[in-house]
Amino acid sequence: MAEGLIFDIKRYAIHDGPGIRTTVFFKGCPLSCWWCHNPEGQSFSPELMVWPDRCLKCRTCISACPNSAISISNSSIVTERGKCEVCGVCTAKCSANAREIVGKIVSAEEVMAEVEKDREFYGESGGLTASGGEPLAQPVFLHVLLNRCKETGIHTTVDTSGYMERKTLAKISSKVDLFLYDLKMMDPKKHKLHTGVSNKPIIENLKMLDKLGKQIIIRFPLIPSVNSTKANISTMCELVSGLRNIRRISVLPYRQLGVDKAKRLGKGVRIFAKPSDRMLDQSLRLIKSYGFAVNVGG
Numbered sequence: 001m002a003e004g005l006i007f008d009i010k011r012y013a014i015h016d017g018p019g020i021r022t023t024v025f026f027k028g029c030p031l032s033c034w035w036c037h038n039p040e041g042q043s044f045s046p047e048l049m050v051w052p053d054r055c056l057k058c059r060t061c062i063s064a065c066p067n068s069a070i071s072i073s074n075s076s077i078v079t080e081r082g083k084c085e086v087c088g089v090c091t092a093k094c095s096a097n098a099r100e101i102v103g104k105i106v107s108a109e110e111v112m113a114e115v116e117k118d119r120e121f122y123g124e125s126g127g128l129t130a131s132g133g134e135p136l137a138q139p140v141f142l143h144v145l146l147n148r149c150k151e152t153g154i155h156t157t158v159d160t161s162g163y164m165e166r167k168t169l170a171k172i173s174s175k176v177d178l179f180l181y182d183l184k185m186m187d188p189k190k191h192k193l194h195t196g197v198s199n200k201p202i203i204e205n206l207k208m209l210d211k212l213g214k215q216i217i218i219r220f221p222l223i224p225s226v227n228s229t230k231a232n233i234s235t236m237c238e239l240v241s242g243l244r245n246i247r248r249i250s251v252l253p254y255r256q257l258g259v260d261k262a263k264r265l266g267k268g269v270r271i272f273a274k275p276s277d278r279m280l281d282q283s284l285r286l287i288k289s290y291g292f293a294v295n296v297g298g
């Protein structure tokens with residue numbers, strides 16, 4: 001029985017590929033992008049999330065924690081992450097829903113049961129989207145899910161950073177109808193600095209998928225002071241110009257969506273400015289000048 005670690009299943013999703021979709025969020029990613037809007041998708045383990053604004057200061061969690069990881073300091077409930085073993089005891093005791101374990105192991109059957117509930121809404125174009133985190137980082141589980149979808153006529157989309165071993169990606173790609181493929185930045189050193197990994201395999205894998213004839217939508221997260229320069233966008237467009245199966249480029253303006261979530265996970269967080277309307281407009285015009293269809297959002 002194939003099992004995987006996920007942190008959410010979103011039904012009736014309309015920004016994760018064509019039509020109405022069921023999006024499965026895989027937990028764990030080999031990248032650690034500074035601007036990540038799903039920081040709960042980075043770790044390959046379940047994590048404790050805490051909402052201080054919901055806390056009633058009843059102190060129930062303090063006495064419940066078997067590891068003495070929770071205390072009160074300056075009238076605030078404090079969790080010592082180094083002591084926390086993510087056992088979930090405090091989450092079960094908290095009546096204010098101020099504590100939650102993010103991430104659970106599920107079977108392919110459980111996921112497909114959720115997907116089947118949405119089948120009647122898919123119509124001609126909808127289906128399952130595997131997102132994350134990085135779905136390709138759990139290749140066996142992903143392959144089983146995609147296989148089940150193809151056996152039952154469900155359209156499949158994989159939303160990916162493209163960072164994975166070439167052979168495995170080639171094998172999985174036979175079950176994928178559409179890739180949503182991130183291109184974050186073209187300079188290899190900057191890419192490594194901002195994401196923790198080289199962009200070389202990402203670019204090589206993109207070329208391979210294109211050669212295999214896979215349908216691809218490029219996703220470009222636009223982040224001021226990180227990847228918004230004319231040089232970066234032009235280099236990306238030149239790369240994509242040499243490919244044959246790119247449907248369009250989707251520009252995703254940075255929106256600070258991950259900031260609060262990172263704080264709830266007790267993680268450090270970097271905050272960037274949102275792109276101005278002028279910056280977004282200039283970026284769209286530059287991409288269009290290469291002859292690409294372009295849109296804003298998913």
Ligand code: SF4
Nearest residue numbers: 055056058059061094
């Ligand atoms: S149990 Fe919940 S509401 Fe009570 S102190 Fe702990 S976090 Fe706050």
Ligand code: SF4
Nearest residue numbers: 065084085087088090
């Ligand atoms: S998840 Fe378990 S170890 Fe962590 S703070 Fe809650 S009760 Fe303590």
